[in-house]
Amino acid sequence: MxxxxxxxxxxxxxxxxxxxxxxxxxxxxxxxxxxxxxxxxxxxxxxxxxxxxxxxxxxxxxxxxxxxxxxxxxxxxxxxxxxxxxxxxxxxxxxxxxxxxxxxxxxxxxxxxxxxxxxxxxxxxxxxxxxxxxxFVFPKKWLIIEKLVKYIDNCFSKGFIPVLLGYGTGKAQEALKLLGDLDYQISVHASIEPAIKVYEKFGIQFKNYQTYFGEDMRNRVLIIPPHFSRGNLIKKLANAKKIVLTGWAKQPNAKYRYGADEALPFSDxxxxxxxxxxxxxxxxxxxxxxxxxxxxxxxxxxxxxxxxxxxxxxxxxxx
Ligand SMILES: [Zn+2]
The missing domain is CATH 3.60.15.10 (Ribonuclease Z/Hydroxyacylglutathione hydrolase-like)
Incomplete structure (x- = not known):
């Protein structure tokens, strides 16, 4: 056939x-x-x-x-x-x-x-x-979310900026939806915004976010695509802690390959x-x-x- x-x-x-x-x-x-x-x-x-x-x-x-x-x-x-x-x-x-x-x-x-x-x-x-x-057996989603939330809150209490690394179409929107609904304040990399607009056009509603323009990041989460993890934007954020969201997190050393501080098996x-x-x-x-x-x-x-x-x-x- x-x-x-x-x-x-x-x-x-x-x-x-x-x-x-x-x-x-x-x-x-x-x-x-x-x-x-x-x-x-x-x-x-x-x-x-x-x-x-x-x-x-x-x-x-x-x-x-x-x-x-x-x-x-x-x-x-x-x-x-x-x-x-x-x-x-x-x-x-x-x-x-x-x-x-x-x-x-x-x-x-x-x-x-x-x-x-x-x-x-x-x-x-x-x-x-x-x-x-x-x-590649992933934990239950609520367990992964619990870990993510703990990591973010821990960053806030120590004065770090949590930076989530997620693909600009799909993963970034899923993380934005999840964290916005949990009342976190979020900044997103400009490259992600056009896809967010398409999601909104098709009825997905996001809360508490803006496009990143160098604002004060205290108590804010930043979402960027993984290929920006070693770029200038991050270098300027001296106190960033990077968390990559990927099923590959189940492999040893995944966080190093993505240049991240933490990896969570949050997969699509x-x-x-x-x-x-x-x-x-x-x-x-x-x-x-x-x-x-x-x-x-x-x-x-x-x-x-x-x-x-x-x-x-x-x-x-x-x-
Ligand atoms: Zn795909």
Whole structure:
């Protein structure tokens, strides 16, 4: 039903899923820049299109809302929420009675700034497994939030400025929502603001924040994208304490790699247990893994699933 060719192409069509090079027509699962190329035409959810337009105004996009159907040659397409960032979508493709789901990046646990992830059944599943190894079992969200709050309050009591490192689309908004609702006062790096405006346009409300312009940071939290963690802005804040929010925090030395003082496994991906549970619920006859950990293939086989890694075989024709 599909071929792997600069991404995944649906056989008999010129329609790709998250194509990795410029193609005539691709589904774009979400607005993270590693998934977005300058395709001739894309299909994506309205929030994803708005987030992409922030960076690249000239895109030819077909908006498809969750649950809406789109017919393309002999296939029918439907998008449903992936819970990863605002607008992130999984895609269900049906040809005759055969159902294929491509997950994109997803997170099954509740995220107050993304639509709640849904899980549907399919014959063929193509999925990410970023955290598909047992070391990536994340603590309950409230425990992570409790740690984050303690760290921030401790910084305040010692006269430090807590600086949260989170990707500018998704993670930064999730942290902003969480801390604003807890009545913290927050400054955000200017590069994050356009995406915040898109979130607001789609009904997510944020409290107590402003764009950082060198204001007095006493008792304020600063949110910046991780790649600014070693930049001039931080160097000027002599008493900053940096906390990186990422699932990779479960790896030893993660905080050093991010140039941070602390790392918390606050992730926008499913953890290992949630990935396994997800496959059980989709209950496919065949699972293909993208962005994966070899370990996960073995674990799925042990669960009785026919599982295979997709990416190392870029020209393989599967059907
Ligand atoms: Zn992503």
């Amino acid at each position: 599909f071929e792997v060719e600069s991404g995944i192409r649906i056989s008999g069509t010129s329609f790709w899923l998250d194509a990795t090079r410029k193609v005539p027509f691709s589904f774009v699962s979400h607005a993270h820049s590693d998934h977005v190329r300058r395709h001739n035409k894309i299909i994506a959810t309205p929030p994803t299109i708005s987030l992409i337009k922030n960076r690249n105004r000239n895109i030819n996009a077909i908006p498809l809302s969750f649950g809406e159907k789109f017919e393309l040659e002999d296939i029918s397409i439907e998008l449903f929420p992936a819970g990863h960032i605002l607008g992130s979508a999984q895609i269900l493709i049906q040809r005759d009675d055969l159902r294929l789901i491509y997950s994109g990046d997803f997170k099954t646990e509740k995220n107050d700034t993304a639509e709640q992830c849904l899980i549907k059944q399919a014959d063929i599943l193509i999925m990410e497994s970023t955290f598909g190894a047992p070391q 991906h499913a953890d290992y247990n949630q990935l396994i549970e997800y496959v059980r619920k989709v209950n496919p006859q065949k699972v293909y893994i993208t962005h994966g950990q070899d370990h996960f293939i073995h674990d799925l086989k042990r669960e009785g699933f026919d599982a295979e890694l997709l990416h190392p075989k870029p020209q393989l024709s599967l059907f």
